[in-house]
Amino acid sequence: GIQVEQSPPDLILQEGANSTLRCNFSDSVNNLQWFHQNPWGQLINLFYIPSGTKQNGRLSATTVATERYSLLYISSSQTTDSGVYFCASGGRAAGNKLTFGGGTRVLVKP
């Protein structure tokens, strides 16, 4: 099945800093989602982005499907951005199933 790798595994930021999280996937995909898992465990949908670029406030994401990677940008980070960021992908053969990456654990310090 499809493999999904995220980097870096951990990230410590000073409040106000910008950062880029990366997600590599091993095969062509028809689904790529980014999530933020808050300290209570809830996964919050950030982007559904199998290709192209999207922006939502201080967050934006870009997926280059032909090169099999996606990037999540966090600008002007805030302490509330802390948590684990997951990307998840589904290949064409997998139907609607998602394979999750290992996550990037982000800590934003005041």
Next chain:
Amino acid sequence: GAVVSQHPSRVICKSGTSVKIECRSLDFQATTMFWYRQFPKQSLMLMATSNEGSKATYEQGVEKDKFLINHASLTLSTLTVTSAHPEDSSFYICSALSYHRPYEQYFGPGTRLTVT
């Protein structure tokens, strides 16, 4: 829109007993629901795919007789952990797909199961 609930949010049970977890799509009809398991500081692992009115499809290595899944309606799927043991303690999360957005999964808040 696209709200998914789970009940209970937290449950403690004794070894050997069974526990049922409910997953509901509150404002949409779910063609498909998924069940995941997450251990501390790890990623989510898909356990099974649940389609309304049909048998669930389990991932390799997941015991279907231990983790019973029922998808009785377009808004409700249940996961029953039978004869629970301490190693079944985990965070269980469901997700759902809607007719209108068939590729984007929406997740419930999770259920933390502790087996003593």
